Amino acid sequence: MIAGIIGATGYAGAELVRLLAGHPHITGLSLGSVSHEGGRIDALYPNFFKGIDAGLESPEAVADASEIVFSALPHGVGEDYAKRCGDRGIPFIDLSADFRFDDDEETFTAWYGKPYRYPQLRERSVYGLPELNRQRIRDMAARFPVIIGNPGCYPTAASLGVFPALERGLAGPGPVIVDAASGISGGGRDAARAFHYPECADSVAPYKVGCHRHSPEISRNFRMMAARGNREGPALIFTPHLAPMIRGILATIYVPLAASGESPPPPRPPSAEIEGRGAEIRDLYAEFYREEPFVRVLPFGSAAASGRVRQSNFCDISVHLDTAGTTLIIVSAIDNMVKGAAGQAVQNMNIIFGFAETAGLGALPAAV
DSSP, X not given: OEEEEETTTSHHHHHHHHXXXXXXXXOEEEEEOSSSTTSBHHHHXXXXXXXXXXXXXXXXXXXXXXXEEEEOOOTTSOHHXXXXXXXXXXXXXXXXXXXXXXXXXXXXXXXXXXXXXXXXXXXXXXXXXXXXXXXXXXXXXXXXXXXXXXXXXXHHHHHHHHHHHHHTTOOOSSOEEEEEEEOGGGGXXXXXXXXXXXXXXXXXXXXXXXXXXXXXXXXXXXXXXXXXXXXXXXXXXXXXXXXXXXSOEEXXXXXXOSOTTOOOOOOOOOOHHHHHHHHHHHHHHHHHTTTOTTEEEXXXXXXXXXGGGTXXXXXXXXXXXXXXXXXXXXXXXXXXXXXIIIHHHXXXXXXXXXXXXXXXXXXXXXXX
């Protein structure tokens, strides 16, 4: 099968090239670039030298030559290619936000500044978080050339971390707080002052505090997950941070468990009772994700870390309880370029075509 990648020269696009080149069901790649058309992928990424022999074509040529197309273009520009692929009868997987909000054009326009170009395309699009929408993806792919709105990186880490707590009704009143740190590659390949080495090395800093555009996606996921248990979704407080690392996202999530109006006691030393309760919740998480190939719920007492999922499609989750027993603390770690982007897109392709979901994604995390 020929897989096309539009926007193959960005970081997410190059990660798609790397993953799909080793996929057992992909026989060839068609690579497209608006800014580097006519060049070669190994000239831009020498790590592909003698490994991937492919030139860079126009996005239109890629859409016409492929049996599935991945788009790693900026937000607001992929709909023309989605329509072109649909007209050809092939699926389209979009790594931007263009198809993450289904028919909620108002929210997309408010946060991304553009209206839908072809609103009717949302009739065959689906939000591509497999752990949430796997069956819907399968059902829609069986009916027509489906469009996948591949989730954002922060929303993936936050949503997987809190899903069992919301679906099983563990969350009490009050907002869920998500503090998350991302590697610099999340800012993309284009030069920007914030990602200049002297600006971001040896420093961790919050950005877009209270107004990051992944907030509505995370909040929407929380509502959908809570609705699985016939419950209302919680309010969200989300603060992203830029960390001095290339890859990875680490989200620390605080879920209130105390009953409404209850004043939590002051911190106290750990007790066997609280540790036992934390271990029970960890076991609930492990059972919830028991059949998920890419979610690893760590043993109680361990803490997830971004470096332990590097270059893999895994999401590591550790479950903790504060010593007062009133707040569930979940730590969720992903590689923002893999489970947070290209790897999840390949996972969605596997679901669409009925391949083993782990095909092309079985590599264990790098040790360093």
